[in-house]
Amino acid sequence: MFRPDLYQALHTGNDGDIAFYLSRCQAKNTLELGCGAGRISIEIAKTGAQIIGIDEHTGMIDIAKQKATEAGVSEKCTWLEADMEEFDLKKRFERIIIPYSTFYCLPDLSAKRECLKSISRHLTLSGELWFDGYLMPSNEEYEFEGHTEYEDLMEIEVNGQKVKVQEMDQHDQDEQRCMIHYRFLFEDGSMHKEKIHHHYIYPDQIKDLLKQCGLKARYIWADFQGNPLKEDSERMIVCAKLAQ
Numbered sequence: 237m238f239r240p241d242l243y244q245a246l247h248t249g250n251d252g253d254i255a256f257y258l259s260r261c262q263a264k265n266t267l268e269l270g271c272g273a274g275r276i277s278i279e280i281a282k283t284g285a286q287i288i289g290i291d292e293h294t295g296m297i298d299i300a301k302q303k304a305t306e307a308g309v310s311e312k313c314t315w316l317e318a319d320m321e322e323f324d325l326k327k328r329f330e331r332i333i334i335p336y337s338t339f340y341c342l343p344d345l346s347a348k349r350e351c352l353k354s355i356s357r358h359l360t361l362s363g364e365l366w367f368d369g370y371l372m373p374s375n376e377e378y379e380f381e382g383h384t385e386y387e388d389l390m391e392i393e394v395n396g397q398k399v400k401v402q403e404m405d406q407h408d409q410d411e412q413r414c415m416i417h418y419r420f421l422f423e424d425g426s427m428h429k430e431k432i433h434h435h436y437i438y439p440d441q442i443k444d445l446l447k448q449c450g451l452k453a454r455y456i457w458a459d460f461q462g463n464p465l466k467e468d469s470e471r472m473i474v475c476a477k478l479a480q
């Protein structure tokens with residue numbers, strides 16, 4: 237069974253991502269897709285922006301609601317349990333964001349296309365879509381195909397208990413799929429397992445998808461500082477707008 241408390245304790249973001257999304261969304265009406273526990277949305281809400289966060293997991297939405305209340309911004313935030321692949325909120329936003337490789341949770345190109353079509357129906361004329369994701373090397377020298385062994389990843393603290401986390405990755409380069417397996421080892425000897433499926437994409441694919449959905453890539457950067465993408469970049473930061 238999915239454990240939102242473990243998921244949020246483990247997924248703490250990438251260096252600089254909160255500051256980056258804050259700089260893009262400061263005081264702008266913003267929609268976050270796959271908002272999780274509100275790690276980024278709540279910070280944006282603190283700047284005075286109205287925020288809508290969508291997540292498919294009730295448990296994540298429940299944590300986001302509680303954290304927004306604790307931060308004193310619950311009136312700025314609306315949390316919706318919904319699928320980011322297809323949604324109709326009957327309103328448009330100045331910013332739509334999908335931080336932290338969450339776009340890769342959509343299982344294939346078709347699901348990504350549907351999500352981008354939904355996004356194009358929700359952006360204002362001057363609105364911006366921003367998202368980031370890791371980049372897998374596209375050459376044949378990629379170091380593993382198949383799966384790794386379980387390795388210690390980190391230690392987290394959940395409800396006052398220390399929990400050791402181990403990770404094992406499966407990778408299929410032809411299908412552009414990663415499956416990340418986690419083992420959570422508790423002090424009392426019990427164990428919990430979770431897995432995450434990712435379908436990752438490359439910059440040229442995202443440019444094509446955006447075009448097919450009435451959107452246009454404005455920038456594709458290698459990092460949160462806006463440096464240009466290179467062959468060996470490990471990350472891409474994408475900004476898109478409505479095509480017309």
Ligand SMILES: C[S@@+](CC[C@H](N)C(=O)[O-])C[C@H]1O[C@@H](n2cnc3c(N)ncnc32)[C@H](O)[C@@H]1O
Pocket residue numbers: 247249269270271272273274275276290291292293296318319320321334335336337338341342
């Ligand atoms: C890596 S977490 C990111 C959470 C948050 N954006 C952050 O940066 O901390 C990915 C989130 O996306 C949600 N998610 C995955 N697929 C989704 C879908 N199809 N529709 C809505 N939410 C989804 C998961 O439940 C999870 O909370």
